[in-house]
Amino acid sequence: MEIKDLSDFLRADPRFTTRRKWLILSELVYTPTGEKVEEGFRYFTCPAESLTAALARRDFAAIAKLPFALDGEGEPDTSAVRLDLAYTASGAIAAFQPVEYRDHVPTCLSACLLLEGAEAQALRDTLREIDQSS
Secondary structure (H helix, E strand, O other): OOOOOHHHHHHHOOOEEEEEEOOOEEEEEEOOOOEEOEEEEEEEOOOHHHHHHHHHOOOHHHHHHOOEOEOOOOOEOOOOEEEEEEEOOOOOEEEEEEEEEEOOEEEEOOOOEEEEHHHHHOOHHHHHHHOOOO
């Protein structure tokens, strides 16, 4: 069975809808709260197993401590290991998926992890810190 990437996983879930924004753009919305879903990512310089093990344990403090990929000036950079993220501003949901580039092709390492309610809310600030796209 093929693992869907995070964006496709969320779009296939009935708790999410796509809302048109202007003429050609759209945004993903978490239907229960009506909030826009922010999608982001973080690149790491650790082995993929370190990231997947911490995610399997739901140890988000450990994920935040993994070495981020940074360039020579200390700015966010890319690497072979990435964590895709999705979340709402209020913390109603948090979603994660580890990805590894193999021969320059992004490969999902596990199914998406989607958290809601109090568990997601507790990660609101951590997600903003981890997300290098914002």
